[in-house]
Amino acid sequence: MAKKSVKDIDVKGKRVLCRVDFNVPLDGERITDDTRIRAALSTINYLLEQGAIVILASHLGRPKGEVKEELRLDPVAKRLADLLGKEVYKADEAIGQEVEEQIGNMQPGEVLLLENVRFYPGEEKNDPEFAKQLAQLADVYVNDAFGAAHRAHASTEGVAHHLPAVAGFLLQKELDVLGGALEEPERPFTAIIGGAKVKDKIGVIENLLTKVDNLLIGGGLAYTFIKAQGYSVGKSLLEEDKIELAKSLLEKAKANNVNFLMPVDCVVADRFAADAETQVVGIDSIPDEWEALDIGPETRARYRNIILESNLVIWNGPMGVFEMEPFAHGTNAIATALADCQGTTIIGGGDSAAAIEQAGLADAMSHISTGGGASLEFMEGKILPGVAALEDK
Numbered sequence: 001m002a003k004k005s006v007k008d009i010d011v012k013g014k015r016v017l018c019r020v021d022f023n024v025p026l027d028g029e030r031i032t033d034d035t036r037i038r039a040a041l042s043t044i045n046y047l048l049e050q051g052a053i054v055i056l057a058s059h060l061g062r063p064k065g066e067v068k069e070e071l072r073l074d075p076v077a078k079r080l081a082d083l084l085g086k087e088v089y090k091a092d093e094a095i096g097q098e099v100e101e102q103i104g105n106m107q108p109g110e111v112l113l114l115e116n117v118r119f120y121p122g123e124e125k126n127d128p129e130f131a132k133q134l135a136q137l138a139d140v141y142v143n144d145a146f147g148a149a150h151r152a153h154a155s156t157e158g159v160a161h162h163l164p165a166v167a168g169f170l171l172q173k174e175l176d177v178l179g180g181a182l183e184e185p186e187r188p189f190t191a192i193i194g195g196a197k198v199k200d201k202i203g204v205i206e207n208l209l210t211k212v213d214n215l216l217i218g219g220g221l222a223y224t225f226i227k228a229q230g231y232s233v234g235k236s237l238l239e240e241d242k243i244e245l246a247k248s249l250l251e252k253a254k255a256n257n258v259n260f261l262m263p264v265d266c267v268v269a270d271r272f273a274a275d276a277e278t279q280v281v282g283i284d285s286i287p288d289e290w291e292a293l294d295i296g297p298e299t300r301a302r303y304r305n306i307i308l309e310s311n312l313v314i315w316n317g318p319m320g321v322f323e324m325e326p327f328a329h330g331t332n333a334i335a336t337a338l339a340d341c342q343g344t345t346i347i348g349g350g351d352s353a354a355a356i357e358q359a360g361l362a363d364a365m366s367h368i369s370t371g372g373g374a375s376l377e378f379m380e381g382k383i384l385p386g387v388a389a390l391e392d393k
């Protein structure tokens, strides 16, 4: 169901609590990737232009309800100030009298960043009292944190029950792009699923099997499917308890007329290391003591051809252990094929988004989701609590 957005309400002169996902990677105090901060700028700038008093809330890392000095949001406030080209006030807490006073002194068109909401045990517990205290800071709630929308936490869900609650532009865009792709896909529609474990991708594979024309499998999870077809996989990642499930997914693909492609060759290594001995072997010849850490050249070529013939491609999860150069070729080949594809290309966040950035191909994609877990759950067809709590249009 369509949700109200910031455009549907009047925010002039109002205190607006805007939940953003500023959970960015840090190296000490240095932000190594500010994509998520940049992605929130359009909503923040709009609120400022409209004359709102903007109060931003975010989590950073997983401090588990305790104050962790290294997870304070000060470096984020600094970077945001640079990006906005204006002062960003920073509160040392997320709730309480001091913060309320700070907000009381703010003028329309000013912005304050609250402290990491996960310093409070009530955040992840979705404690109604903590949600109420957050709500007390503002007149309106805007959720622009797509990356955290799959979490039913106080700042993403609970607070929405106490204030008029609407979607920000980033959240809206993510829902429009991902939702549009799944509901009315351009065809041929191809999904590429990789990553480590079948366990993590069952839901998304099941849902996509009712929608796509082609499903291409890679990464560690491929070997459970390969085993399910009767091949031996040596020391490759294998989830014994998911072999039967893999078989049933293959049957479902057949029943739904989905072209389900698995690797036909792979790069095997004699150990899990960047300087391991490697060789390329057919999928029926994985040596007993070796493990498959990437898709092979023949698979890359086949997958590339299908991608180039597609009008819509969704990609989630790397094709191999792309963190090690010798096993990054499969993932890079998929990234390049997507860049060369004339159709719509959507990257489902997480490691695949990192691989695209690393390859310098981000600008060539139609959409790179800012959500890892959130985009995965959305692609599984799940309702995201942070979205469900917003007002219907």
Ligand SMILES: Nc1ncnc2c1ncn2[C@@H]1O[C@H](COP(=O)(O)OP(=O)(O)OP(=O)(O)O)[C@@H](O)[C@H]1O
Residues within 6 Å of the ligand: 194, 195, 196, 197, 200, 218, 219, 220, 221, 237, 292, 293, 294, 316, 317, 318, 319, 320, 321, 322, 323, 349, 350, 351, 352, 372, 373
């Ligand atoms: N053949 C393989 N053997 C072992 N590990 C693999 C293999 N292929 C990929 N991986 C590993 O899978 C990991 C990524 O899996 P994961 O399921 O977390 O991906 P993802 O969906 O992109 O995740 P997230 O959204 O959490 O970032 C990478 O660290 C990569 O090294």
Ligand SMILES: O=C(O)[C@H](O)COP(=O)(O)O
Residues within 6 Å of the ligand: 021, 023, 061, 062, 147, 148, 151, 371, 372, 373, 374
């Ligand atoms: O990085 C993410 O995927 C989001 O910010 C959510 O973080 P979480 O997995 O710690 O809830």
